[in-house]
Amino acid sequence: MNIGDAAAQSELAPKTIRYYESVGLIQSPARTAGGYRDYGEADVQTLRFVARARGLGFSVAQVAELLSLYNDRDRTSADVKAITMAHIDDIDRKMAELESMKNTLSHLVHMCHGDDRPDCPILDDLAKPADH
Amino acid sequence: MNIGDAAAQSELAPKTIRYYESVGLIQSPARTAGGYRDYGEADVQTLRFVARARGLGFSVAQVAELLSLYNDRDRTSADVKAITMAHIDDIDRKMAELESMKNTLSHLVHMCHGDDRPDCPILDDLAKPADH
DNA sequence: ATTGACGTTCCAGTGACTGGAACCCTTATA
């Protein structure tokens, strides 16, 4: 199967698949006589694994770990769970940061008339002297 | 004032300040006879504006817009409000994405024993065939 | 034989810094 079909089936862009190959996340597939990458069902399965894991926000490095655990019969589910929980912690941290930004911004937006005049509490806040 | 002191007062790293100068976000400050950057109070004020705006998640490009509005006496608060609201929308989108990832991941983590055995619902989910 | 839709490689750019090398300036001390 050509890269285009593999891409369609895995919901990755062909460019992305080549990139993953170039950084060693996935193995180089077979090639046709003409030099085209030739993907089999197992390759597409791996590609989908990667696409789903990336879609859940795992970094490429984490996906590499998950893939290697997936292919390791002696893995422990504790290892997989640890990676996943660390990732959830990461997400929690990001969400808290966004939440705090949003609270401040929402407050400022409510203060601002948003009309033709230049007076603006948002700019006033950004320009205010340091706290401590 | 040297870059180190300006950095301390604005809570930016010296490297970051030089970077902002190199991309045109802030103006090049005066130089001493020895070639050191020499910051005044107004420069530090701008630096703090930038630091605070970046801390609220505005992109460097957005900070540039905000700075130019700040320095424009004919600005309208509507323009500032529009940028801010667009940024809040951005944050909302990111938060929703993170929320959805987190829901899925939390569910999977709860399913996983996290023990010495290899059976793992997390990997099973990542490896499951495509939906549609 | 030619067209068009695919495929190939390689280089460069994105955003927002950050690390590091090689070097210069300033100030305090022996």
Next chain:
DNA sequence: TATAAGGGTTCCAGTCACTGGAACGTCAAT
């Protein structure tokens, strides 16, 4: 006065995860 420490300077490269684009090759159908 020499020197050492702790600033500062520039410039290049690396990060992360792609993405765009150029220049070219392959394949299937007309």
